[in-house]
Amino acid sequence: MTSNFFRTLTTIVADLSRDIPAEQRYRQLLDAIVGLFPCDAAALLKLEGTQLRPLAFEGLTTDTLGRRFEVAEHPRLQRLLHSRQPVRFEADSRLPDPYDGLVEDQDMELHVHDCMGASLYIDDKPWGVLTLDAMDTGTFDNIDDTELRTVISLTEATVKAAARMDALAAKAEHQLMVTKALLDEKGAGAESEMIGSSDPMTELKQEISVVAQSHLSVLVEGETGVGKEVVARRIHFQSQRSQGPLVQINCAALPENIAESELFGHIRGAFSGASADRAGKFEIADGGTLFLDEIGELSLSIQAKLLRALQSGEIQRVGRDKPLRVDVRIVAATNRDLQQEVNAGRFRADLYHRLSVYPLSVPPLRERGKDILLLAGYALEADQRRLRVQGLRLSEEAKQNLLNYPWPGNVRELNHLLSRAALRAISSQGRDRNIIIIRPNHLGLDASDLGTAQAEAAPSAESQEFIPAVSLEEATNLKDATDLFQRRLIEQVLIHHRGNQAAAARQLGLHRSNFYRLLQRLGLKE
Incomplete structure (x- = not known):
């Protein structure tokens, strides 16, 4: 074993005893693994029901974090999960790779060539998988089997430590898929997961x-x-x-x-x-x-x-x-x-x-920044299952259009728009392709809406109103001057947000109820 391996081993073991959030722990683990086994992409995915959810990744596009990989629909992930031994796939394997088109800085059509991974078990129960991918064939030829197994064991130990040290977070993330009563008259359930990190x-x-x-x-x-x-x-x-x-x-x-x-x-x-x-x-x-x-x-x-x-x-x-x-x-x-x-x-x-x-x-979608891409990844993975296709991917131009659009219908509008775009992309490119690319013309967003959203997202200095100072003639004491300044500032912020009090409260750093009481006190409730 090399000295680099022992240094990496020491780093991972040292993190086991540190009280750090699970997300940070997983990122540091992947950083160490990529440093030990050079590759273009690595990911840690947790098994939740019949799906694998990405918890941390290196070298993959941002929307990967919003995707949920149905195990039965991804044969490589299925094979990894059901094997207690590390698995390496041949470069010419006919099994579709779930990460095709998701590796950063690569052509959308370029396929992953070298792929390997392993299942992770906690207390003899399957927890998830660790995957490593490279664009060059033969990248993993010289990996030492003992080093690989040791890293897999340390990965399992890291997962177990995260579960114990972050029990409240784990409980919050855990989804109860079945309730004891009807959720509505149709008996349809829904998940409680909230996608987004804005x-x-x-x-x-x-x-x-x-x-x-x-x-x-x-x-x-x-x-x-x-x-x-x-x-x-x-x-x-x-x-x-x-x-x-x-x-x-x-x-x-x-x-x-x-x-x-x-x-x-x-x-x-x-x-x-x-x-x-x-x-x-x-x-x-x-x-x-x-x-x-x-x-x-x-x-x-x-x-x-x-x-x-x-x-x-x-x-x-x-x-x-x-x-x-x-x-x-x-x-x-x-x-x-x-x-x-x-x-x-x-x-x-x-x-x-x-x-x-x-x-x-609940904040509107237009205020959630790049959460839009995470939600898009989540929605497209669901569309793949419903439409029975593989590899629905967004082009960079399509991603930018999604980020620039104002979303008056919010998340519901985003989901419906992506479903329509997926159908258009499938119709123009064929459903038998491994990767189906959704482009701006498939989205069908109006150019005027995109222009308005960009202008609102980055207003120029000239477009922002000046808040006049309070003169001695207007207020003779500090309290009156403060109230007058607050009134003018709040009026301007409300105008900027088109009367949306929740958005105005967030911009001013106030709780919604405190903001409304302030409006009442200042005579602005109408």
Whole structure:
């Protein structure tokens, strides 16, 4: 064994005893491995259900982190995972490589030539895989088998150390794929994973971690399509109620004549068509979480009945006199400004305060920077499965267009746009190719929208308004001068964000509720 190997070994072992975040630990591990076994790309992927999720990588494109590799659809990864011995693939192997087109600084059509890897086991259970790839044939010819096995063992030890030292993070990332109750009337489930590492998303994840462990009601606010439902699920899955049911009801699709029955249930004969007793969503959610989506769409009469249930913790089936006590945590979501709805008389103030004990604002996609590419990678991997094709890849020009577009429909719009683009790319290039490249013409984004987004993303100094100083004639003391300056600054920021109070609060570094109280104090609430 070489002296370089022993130095690398010492570095990896030293990190085992250090209390560092799992993400940093994995990156440092890959850095050491690449230094020991020179290659163009390396990745550490964790097995989650039937998919392998990248946790860290070297030499691959940014959107790789957002991809999820379905094991059954990637024969090389499948072979690695099911072998307890390191596996090296021949340069002329006919098995498609999952990283084709994902290696940085390489032509989109160039295939990976030298590929090897190994499965990782923790406590005799498959945990994931380590992969090494090179563009030149023969790169791995002289790898010492003993050194390789030693590094694999240290990788497994690193993974185990990360799991123990970062238990809370591991719990937050763990996905509960099955709940004990219906998620909606169609019985369709959804994952709680939040894709993104931008500052606004990091802050949101931290807020979720804080409130999830409490019993407080949560109001999730945000534009249409930002992923409020995903936030609600994440709150549930990180809470102490995660083993209980998560029940969802879409208030916007709830006719008023059956809303009470849907929420609280009914007994046989309570009304025309009630042929049998039926439990409502509150009963089904007992011991878990009730997610009230689009809460702002409820009528005032149903709001009053909902408020009584939240205040007393008791519900009453339609047609029954005896109340039933339930233990339910409420998470509500809306794309409306409920405070404005209260001011307009369309939403009860007492219900608003009951729901918004802990408000969370989900940032729009246009404020999330390169999260767009991670979300694109996640969506395209799902499209590959649905469309039964391989290697959906974005050209560099297409990536830039995605970053420049304002996304009025947010994540939902991004997913739909990519699905359409994938179909166009498949139609023009054929579905039998190993790599199908999505180009700007497949996206179909309007050039004027892209130009507007670029201008908004980088405003010139001339385009920014000047905030006038406060003169002695306008304010005779420091408090009045401070209030006047704050009022002018907030007005300018609100204009810049087109009246979006959540975005303005983020720019000013204020919590949403504190920002609204400041607006009230300064007389700017309208």
